Amino acid sequence: MRAAIDLFAEQGYDATTVNEIAERAGGLTKTTFFRHFSDKREVLYAGQELHGRIVSDAIGGAPDSATPLQMVASAVDELAAVFTEDRREMAGKLRKVIAESAELQERAAFKRAALVGAMTAALRERRVPELVAELAAELGTRAFYGAFGRWAVAEDPRTLVEHARQAFGELRAAMSELE
Amino acid sequence: MRAAIDLFAEQGYDATTVNEIAERAGGLTKTTFFRHFSDKREVLYAGQELHGRIVSDAIGGAPDSATPLQMVASAVDELAAVFTEDRREMAGKLRKVIAESAELQERAAFKRAALVGAMTAALRERRVPELVAELAAELGTRAFYGAFGRWAVAEDPRTLVEHARQAFGELRAAMSELE
DNA sequence: TAGCGTGATGTTACCAAGTCACATCACCAC
Protein backbone atom coordinates (compact mmCIF):
# COMPACT_ATOMS: atom_id res chain seq x y z
CA MET A 1 0.00 0.00 0.00
CA ARG A 2 2.80 2.40 0.83
CA ALA A 3 4.57 1.57 -2.39
CA ALA A 4 1.38 2.24 -4.34
CA ILE A 5 0.61 5.56 -2.71
CA ASP A 6 4.16 6.75 -3.22
CA LEU A 7 4.22 5.76 -6.88
CA PHE A 8 0.80 7.28 -7.52
CA ALA A 9 1.95 10.50 -5.88
CA GLU A 10 5.15 10.56 -7.94
CA GLN A 11 3.83 9.62 -11.37
CA GLY A 12 0.08 9.70 -11.14
CA TYR A 13 -2.33 6.81 -10.90
CA ASP A 14 -2.72 6.13 -14.62
CA ALA A 15 0.97 6.26 -15.35
CA THR A 16 1.73 3.68 -12.68
CA THR A 17 1.54 0.02 -13.52
CA VAL A 18 0.66 -2.77 -11.14
CA ASN A 19 3.97 -4.42 -11.93
CA GLU A 20 5.79 -1.30 -10.80
CA ILE A 21 3.93 -1.27 -7.51
CA ALA A 22 4.70 -4.93 -6.86
CA GLU A 23 8.30 -4.41 -7.88
CA ARG A 24 8.77 -1.51 -5.48
CA ALA A 25 7.01 -3.42 -2.70
CA GLY A 26 9.96 -5.76 -2.32
CA GLY A 27 10.57 -7.14 -5.77
CA LEU A 28 7.20 -8.87 -5.99
CA THR A 29 5.13 -9.52 -9.10
CA LYS A 30 1.74 -8.65 -10.51
CA THR A 31 0.27 -11.99 -9.46
CA THR A 32 1.13 -11.45 -5.84
CA PHE A 33 -0.39 -7.99 -5.94
CA PHE A 34 -3.69 -9.38 -7.13
CA ARG A 35 -3.61 -12.02 -4.41
CA HIS A 36 -3.75 -9.21 -1.87
CA PHE A 37 -5.97 -6.66 -3.63
CA SER A 38 -8.91 -7.39 -5.85
CA ASP A 39 -7.91 -4.67 -8.30
CA LYS A 40 -5.54 -1.76 -8.80
CA ARG A 41 -7.82 0.81 -7.16
CA GLU A 42 -8.47 -1.31 -4.13
CA VAL A 43 -4.94 -0.96 -2.86
CA LEU A 44 -5.91 2.52 -1.67
CA TYR A 45 -9.15 1.47 -0.01
CA ALA A 46 -8.31 -1.90 1.49
CA GLY A 47 -9.45 -2.28 5.04
CA GLN A 48 -12.58 -0.18 4.76
CA GLU A 49 -14.85 -3.10 5.61
CA LEU A 50 -13.55 -2.31 9.07
CA HIS A 51 -15.11 1.16 8.90
CA GLY A 52 -18.48 -0.38 8.21
CA ARG A 53 -18.12 -2.63 11.23
CA ILE A 54 -17.07 0.25 13.43
CA VAL A 55 -20.13 2.35 12.69
CA SER A 56 -22.43 -0.66 12.91
CA ASP A 57 -21.05 -1.58 16.30
CA ALA A 58 -21.30 1.98 17.57
CA ILE A 59 -24.92 2.31 16.50
CA GLY A 60 -25.73 -1.18 17.72
CA GLY A 61 -24.20 -0.41 21.08
CA ALA A 62 -25.83 2.97 21.66
CA PRO A 63 -28.25 3.21 24.59
CA ASP A 64 -31.93 2.72 23.85
CA SER A 65 -32.58 6.24 24.99
CA ALA A 66 -30.39 7.69 22.21
CA THR A 67 -31.97 9.52 19.30
CA PRO A 68 -30.98 8.51 15.76
CA LEU A 69 -28.71 11.52 15.45
CA GLN A 70 -27.04 10.67 18.74
CA MET A 71 -26.42 7.15 17.53
CA VAL A 72 -24.89 8.47 14.35
CA ALA A 73 -22.82 10.99 16.27
CA SER A 74 -21.29 8.19 18.32
CA ALA A 75 -20.61 6.19 15.16
CA VAL A 76 -18.82 9.15 13.59
CA ASP A 77 -16.87 9.65 16.78
CA GLU A 78 -15.64 6.07 16.86
CA LEU A 79 -14.78 6.07 13.21
CA ALA A 80 -12.87 9.32 13.47
CA ALA A 81 -10.96 7.97 16.46
CA VAL A 82 -9.41 5.34 14.20
CA PHE A 83 -7.46 7.99 12.36
CA THR A 84 -4.73 8.91 14.77
CA GLU A 85 -2.28 11.70 14.10
CA ASP A 86 0.35 9.40 12.62
CA ARG A 87 -1.99 8.62 9.75
CA ARG A 88 -2.51 12.24 8.82
CA GLU A 89 0.36 12.56 6.37
CA MET A 90 -0.66 9.44 4.48
CA ALA A 91 -4.24 10.69 4.41
CA GLY A 92 -3.09 13.93 2.82
CA LYS A 93 -1.18 12.12 0.09
CA LEU A 94 -4.13 9.83 -0.49
CA ARG A 95 -6.51 12.74 -0.88
CA LYS A 96 -4.32 14.38 -3.48
CA VAL A 97 -3.91 11.20 -5.48
CA ILE A 98 -7.63 10.53 -5.49
CA ALA A 99 -8.39 14.10 -6.50
CA GLU A 100 -6.42 13.58 -9.69
CA SER A 101 -8.02 10.37 -10.90
CA ALA A 102 -11.61 9.92 -12.00
CA GLU A 103 -11.25 6.18 -11.59
CA LEU A 104 -10.27 6.59 -7.95
CA GLN A 105 -13.05 9.07 -7.30
CA GLU A 106 -15.48 6.54 -8.60
CA ARG A 107 -14.26 3.96 -6.13
CA ALA A 108 -14.38 6.60 -3.40
CA ALA A 109 -18.01 7.38 -4.19
CA PHE A 110 -18.78 3.70 -3.93
CA LYS A 111 -17.06 3.32 -0.59
CA ARG A 112 -18.85 6.38 0.68
CA ALA A 113 -22.18 4.89 -0.36
CA ALA A 114 -21.23 1.68 1.41
CA LEU A 115 -20.62 3.61 4.61
CA VAL A 116 -24.01 5.29 4.34
CA GLY A 117 -25.48 1.87 3.74
CA ALA A 118 -23.84 0.37 6.79
CA MET A 119 -25.08 3.17 9.03
CA THR A 120 -28.56 2.97 7.56
CA ALA A 121 -28.77 -0.77 8.12
CA ALA A 122 -27.57 -0.44 11.71
CA LEU A 123 -30.14 2.26 12.40
CA ARG A 124 -32.89 0.19 10.89
CA GLU A 125 -31.81 -2.61 13.24
CA ARG A 126 -32.47 -0.14 16.03
CA ARG A 127 -36.00 0.33 14.73
CA VAL A 128 -35.37 3.74 13.23
CA PRO A 129 -37.79 4.28 10.33
CA GLU A 130 -36.19 3.79 6.92
CA LEU A 131 -36.18 7.35 5.65
CA VAL A 132 -35.10 8.81 8.96
CA ALA A 133 -32.29 6.27 9.05
CA GLU A 134 -31.17 7.19 5.54
CA LEU A 135 -31.06 10.88 6.29
CA ALA A 136 -29.28 10.44 9.60
CA ALA A 137 -26.71 8.14 7.99
CA GLU A 138 -26.16 10.59 5.17
CA LEU A 139 -25.68 13.44 7.58
CA GLY A 140 -23.15 11.47 9.59
CA THR A 141 -21.23 10.37 6.54
CA ARG A 142 -21.20 13.87 5.16
CA ALA A 143 -19.86 15.18 8.45
CA PHE A 144 -17.15 12.54 8.49
CA TYR A 145 -15.97 13.08 4.92
CA GLY A 146 -16.00 16.86 5.25
CA ALA A 147 -14.02 16.66 8.45
CA PHE A 148 -11.62 14.15 6.94
CA GLY A 149 -10.86 16.46 4.05
CA ARG A 150 -10.07 19.38 6.33
CA TRP A 151 -8.08 17.22 8.73
CA ALA A 152 -5.98 15.73 5.96
CA VAL A 153 -4.74 19.06 4.64
CA ALA A 154 -3.12 19.52 8.03
CA GLU A 155 -3.39 23.27 8.36
CA ASP A 156 -5.31 22.85 11.56
CA PRO A 157 -3.83 21.08 14.58
CA ARG A 158 -7.11 19.61 15.83
CA THR A 159 -7.70 15.87 15.75
CA LEU A 160 -10.09 14.26 13.33
CA VAL A 161 -12.53 13.61 16.16
CA GLU A 162 -12.65 17.33 16.92
CA HIS A 163 -13.10 18.21 13.28
CA ALA A 164 -15.85 15.62 12.95
CA ARG A 165 -17.76 16.88 15.96
CA GLN A 166 -17.70 20.39 14.64
CA ALA A 167 -18.78 19.29 11.18
CA PHE A 168 -21.60 17.26 12.65
CA GLY A 169 -22.85 20.21 14.66
CA GLU A 170 -22.69 22.54 11.70
CA LEU A 171 -24.60 20.15 9.48
CA ARG A 172 -27.23 19.77 12.15
CA ALA A 173 -27.61 23.51 12.32
CA ALA A 174 -27.81 23.74 8.54
CA MET A 175 -30.52 21.11 8.56
CA SER A 176 -32.69 23.09 10.90
CA GLU A 177 -32.34 26.09 8.59
CA LEU A 178 -33.85 23.95 5.86
CA GLU A 179 -37.29 25.14 7.04
CA MET B 1 -27.10 1.50 -26.15
CA ARG B 2 -30.06 -0.76 -26.82
CA ALA B 3 -27.77 -3.54 -28.02
CA ALA B 4 -25.71 -3.22 -24.85
CA ILE B 5 -28.64 -3.28 -22.45
CA ASP B 6 -30.12 -6.29 -24.19
CA LEU B 7 -26.88 -8.22 -24.14
CA PHE B 8 -26.19 -7.35 -20.52
CA ALA B 9 -29.69 -8.49 -19.62
CA GLU B 10 -29.24 -11.75 -21.51
CA GLN B 11 -25.73 -12.75 -20.47
CA GLY B 12 -24.72 -10.41 -17.68
CA TYR B 13 -22.39 -7.45 -17.84
CA ASP B 14 -19.13 -9.30 -17.25
CA ALA B 15 -19.85 -12.03 -19.75
CA THR B 16 -20.55 -9.51 -22.50
CA THR B 17 -17.68 -8.21 -24.56
CA VAL B 18 -17.48 -4.82 -26.20
CA ASN B 19 -16.99 -6.52 -29.54
CA GLU B 20 -20.28 -8.35 -29.10
CA ILE B 21 -22.10 -5.11 -28.35
CA ALA B 22 -20.66 -3.42 -31.40
CA GLU B 23 -21.39 -6.46 -33.53
CA ARG B 24 -25.03 -6.54 -32.47
CA ALA B 25 -25.37 -2.81 -32.97
CA GLY B 26 -25.23 -3.17 -36.72
CA GLY B 27 -22.05 -5.12 -37.37
CA LEU B 28 -19.78 -2.45 -35.95
CA THR B 29 -16.43 -2.93 -34.22
CA LYS B 30 -14.80 -2.25 -30.86
CA THR B 31 -13.09 0.86 -32.16
CA THR B 32 -16.35 2.46 -33.17
CA PHE B 33 -17.85 1.65 -29.79
CA PHE B 34 -15.06 3.50 -28.03
CA ARG B 35 -15.51 6.46 -30.32
CA HIS B 36 -19.00 6.87 -28.92
CA PHE B 37 -18.52 5.84 -25.29
CA SER B 38 -15.49 6.47 -23.15
CA ASP B 39 -15.65 2.98 -21.67
CA LYS B 40 -17.80 -0.12 -21.43
CA ARG B 41 -19.80 1.08 -18.42
CA GLU B 42 -20.53 4.45 -19.92
CA VAL B 43 -22.83 3.00 -22.55
CA LEU B 44 -25.46 2.71 -19.82
CA TYR B 45 -25.01 6.20 -18.48
CA ALA B 46 -24.36 8.27 -21.55
CA GLY B 47 -26.37 11.44 -21.71
CA GLN B 48 -26.43 12.11 -17.99
CA GLU B 49 -24.57 15.39 -18.37
CA LEU B 50 -28.00 16.49 -19.54
CA HIS B 51 -29.44 15.67 -16.13
CA GLY B 52 -26.93 17.97 -14.50
CA ARG B 53 -27.93 20.77 -16.84
CA ILE B 54 -31.61 20.22 -16.19
CA VAL B 55 -31.32 20.55 -12.44
CA SER B 56 -28.95 23.49 -12.74
CA ASP B 57 -31.34 25.30 -15.04
CA ALA B 58 -34.32 24.59 -12.80
CA ILE B 59 -32.56 25.90 -9.73
CA GLY B 60 -31.12 28.83 -11.63
CA GLY B 61 -34.55 29.72 -12.94
CA ALA B 62 -36.45 29.46 -9.68
CA PRO B 63 -37.98 32.69 -8.35
CA ASP B 64 -35.96 34.65 -5.81
CA SER B 65 -38.70 34.09 -3.30
CA ALA B 66 -38.20 30.32 -3.40
CA THR B 67 -36.66 28.51 -0.47
CA PRO B 68 -33.78 26.09 -1.12
CA LEU B 69 -36.08 23.12 -0.77
CA GLN B 70 -38.52 24.64 -3.22
CA MET B 71 -35.73 25.17 -5.71
CA VAL B 72 -34.67 21.56 -5.33
CA ALA B 73 -38.25 20.38 -5.62
CA SER B 74 -38.57 22.11 -8.96
CA ALA B 75 -35.29 20.60 -10.10
CA VAL B 76 -36.47 17.11 -9.19
CA ASP B 77 -39.74 17.78 -10.95
CA GLU B 78 -38.06 18.80 -14.17
CA LEU B 79 -35.64 15.92 -14.07
CA ALA B 80 -38.40 13.42 -13.43
CA ALA B 81 -40.41 14.85 -16.31
CA VAL B 82 -37.67 13.73 -18.68
CA PHE B 83 -38.52 10.10 -18.04
CA THR B 84 -41.73 9.62 -19.93
CA GLU B 85 -43.69 6.40 -19.80
CA ASP B 86 -42.08 4.97 -22.90
CA ARG B 87 -38.76 4.88 -21.08
CA ARG B 88 -40.06 2.86 -18.20
CA GLU B 89 -39.38 -0.58 -19.60
CA MET B 90 -35.81 0.29 -20.49
CA ALA B 91 -35.34 1.77 -17.03
CA GLY B 92 -36.48 -1.47 -15.46
CA LYS B 93 -34.01 -3.53 -17.47
CA LEU B 94 -31.28 -1.06 -16.66
CA ARG B 95 -31.95 -1.28 -12.95
CA LYS B 96 -31.72 -5.04 -12.96
CA VAL B 97 -28.49 -5.08 -14.93
CA ILE B 98 -26.88 -2.55 -12.62
CA ALA B 99 -28.02 -4.45 -9.55
CA GLU B 100 -26.00 -7.45 -10.68
CA SER B 101 -22.68 -5.75 -11.35
CA ALA B 102 -20.44 -4.11 -8.78
CA GLU B 103 -18.65 -2.29 -11.54
CA LEU B 104 -21.87 -0.70 -12.72
CA GLN B 105 -22.94 0.19 -9.20
CA GLU B 106 -19.68 2.00 -8.81
CA ARG B 107 -20.35 4.09 -11.87
CA ALA B 108 -23.90 4.68 -10.62
CA ALA B 109 -22.60 5.97 -7.29
CA PHE B 110 -20.34 8.35 -9.17
CA LYS B 111 -23.13 9.68 -11.35
CA ARG B 112 -25.33 10.11 -8.32
CA ALA B 113 -22.60 12.11 -6.62
CA ALA B 114 -22.29 14.22 -9.76
CA LEU B 115 -25.98 15.02 -9.61
CA VAL B 116 -25.71 16.07 -5.98
CA GLY B 117 -22.73 18.19 -6.98
CA ALA B 118 -24.62 19.88 -9.79
CA MET B 119 -27.52 20.76 -7.53
CA THR B 120 -25.21 21.97 -4.80
CA ALA B 121 -23.33 24.23 -7.18
CA ALA B 122 -26.54 25.68 -8.58
CA LEU B 123 -27.86 26.37 -5.09
CA ARG B 124 -24.61 28.03 -4.10
CA GLU B 125 -25.00 30.19 -7.17
CA ARG B 126 -28.35 31.26 -5.69
CA ARG B 127 -26.54 32.30 -2.51
CA VAL B 128 -27.66 29.36 -0.46
CA PRO B 129 -25.07 28.66 2.26
CA GLU B 130 -22.79 25.72 1.46
CA LEU B 131 -24.00 23.21 4.02
CA VAL B 132 -27.65 24.02 3.50
CA ALA B 133 -27.10 23.60 -0.23
CA GLU B 134 -25.43 20.23 0.27
CA LEU B 135 -28.22 18.88 2.41
CA ALA B 136 -30.96 20.16 0.15
CA ALA B 137 -29.23 18.68 -2.90
CA GLU B 138 -28.79 15.37 -1.15
CA LEU B 139 -32.42 15.28 -0.15
CA GLY B 140 -33.54 16.01 -3.68
CA THR B 141 -31.25 13.41 -5.19
CA ARG B 142 -32.33 10.82 -2.67
CA ALA B 143 -35.95 11.55 -3.46
CA PHE B 144 -35.29 11.21 -7.17
CA TYR B 145 -33.38 7.95 -6.97
CA GLY B 146 -35.84 6.37 -4.57
CA ALA B 147 -38.73 7.36 -6.80
CA PHE B 148 -36.89 6.15 -9.88
CA GLY B 149 -36.39 2.72 -8.37
CA ARG B 150 -40.05 2.35 -7.52
CA TRP B 151 -41.18 3.75 -10.87
CA ALA B 152 -38.93 1.40 -12.81
CA VAL B 153 -40.34 -1.78 -11.30
CA ALA B 154 -43.62 -0.77 -12.89
CA GLU B 155 -46.04 -2.16 -10.34
CA ASP B 156 -47.51 1.26 -9.84
CA PRO B 157 -49.13 3.16 -12.69
CA ARG B 158 -48.14 6.62 -11.48
CA THR B 159 -45.65 8.71 -13.45
CA LEU B 160 -42.13 9.33 -12.25
CA VAL B 161 -43.04 12.92 -11.46
CA GLU B 162 -45.77 11.73 -9.12
CA HIS B 163 -43.50 9.21 -7.48
CA ALA B 164 -40.83 11.86 -7.06
CA ARG B 165 -43.16 14.36 -5.46
CA GLN B 166 -44.32 11.81 -2.97
CA ALA B 167 -40.76 10.73 -2.18
CA PHE B 168 -39.73 14.32 -1.71
CA GLY B 169 -42.57 14.96 0.69
CA GLU B 170 -41.84 11.85 2.69
CA LEU B 171 -38.17 12.69 3.00
CA ARG B 172 -39.06 16.18 4.13
CA ALA B 173 -41.29 14.74 6.80
CA ALA B 174 -38.58 12.31 7.87
CA MET B 175 -36.17 15.19 8.15
CA SER B 176 -38.37 17.06 10.56
CA GLU B 177 -38.57 13.94 12.71
CA LEU B 178 -34.80 14.12 12.99
CA GLU B 179 -35.30 16.48 15.96
C1' DT C 1 16.47 -36.55 10.61
C1' DA C 2 13.50 -37.44 7.01
C1' DG C 3 9.42 -36.34 5.19
C1' DC C 4 5.04 -33.99 4.83
C1' DG C 5 1.69 -30.28 4.53
C1' DT C 6 0.86 -25.43 4.09
C1' DG C 7 1.13 -20.70 2.67
C1' DA C 8 3.22 -17.33 0.02
C1' DT C 9 5.36 -16.53 -4.19
C1' DG C 10 6.79 -17.00 -9.21
C1' DT C 11 6.02 -18.39 -14.31
C1' DT C 12 3.57 -18.70 -18.22
C1' DA C 13 -0.15 -18.12 -20.99
C1' DC C 14 -4.29 -16.13 -21.79
C1' DC C 15 -8.53 -12.80 -22.37
C1' DA C 16 -10.65 -8.41 -22.70
C1' DA C 17 -10.56 -3.28 -22.09
C1' DG C 18 -8.80 0.61 -23.97
C1' DT C 19 -5.45 3.43 -27.20
C1' DC C 20 -3.28 4.79 -31.41
C1' DA C 21 -1.86 5.37 -36.21
C1' DC C 22 -3.23 4.64 -40.52
C1' DA C 23 -6.47 3.22 -44.21
C1' DT C 24 -11.04 3.21 -46.31
C1' DC C 25 -15.41 4.71 -47.79
C1' DA C 26 -19.64 7.35 -48.41
C1' DC C 27 -21.44 11.66 -49.03
C1' DC C 28 -21.78 16.49 -49.91
C1' DA C 29 -20.29 20.78 -51.92
C1' DC C 30 -18.30 23.20 -55.45
Add this chain to the structure above:
DNA sequence: GTGGTGATGTGACTTGGTAACATCACGCTA
Protein backbone atom coordinates in the same frame (compact mmCIF):
# COMPACT_ATOMS: atom_id res chain seq x y z
C1' DG D 1 -15.12 14.95 -61.11
C1' DT D 2 -12.44 16.77 -57.42
C1' DG D 3 -11.70 17.51 -52.83
C1' DG D 4 -13.01 17.73 -48.05
C1' DT D 5 -15.30 15.74 -44.01
C1' DG D 6 -17.09 12.42 -40.81
C1' DA D 7 -17.84 7.85 -39.64
C1' DT D 8 -15.91 3.43 -39.78
C1' DG D 9 -12.42 -0.47 -40.14
C1' DT D 10 -7.65 -2.71 -39.36
C1' DG D 11 -3.83 -4.11 -36.92
C1' DA D 12 -0.67 -3.60 -33.38
C1' DC D 13 0.07 -2.49 -28.80
C1' DT D 14 -0.25 -1.85 -23.45
C1' DT D 15 -2.18 -3.14 -19.26
C1' DG D 16 -5.54 -4.93 -15.93
C1' DG D 17 -7.04 -9.14 -14.44
C1' DT D 18 -7.42 -14.53 -14.28
C1' DA D 19 -6.00 -19.25 -14.10
C1' DA D 20 -3.01 -23.44 -13.95
C1' DC D 21 0.97 -25.14 -12.55
C1' DA D 22 5.62 -24.95 -10.32
C1' DT D 23 8.66 -23.56 -6.56
C1' DC D 24 10.33 -22.61 -2.08
C1' DA D 25 10.52 -21.84 2.89
C1' DC D 26 8.76 -23.13 7.03
C1' DG D 27 7.15 -25.82 10.83
C1' DC D 28 5.27 -30.08 12.48
C1' DT D 29 5.48 -34.80 13.34
C1' DA D 30 6.81 -39.74 12.83
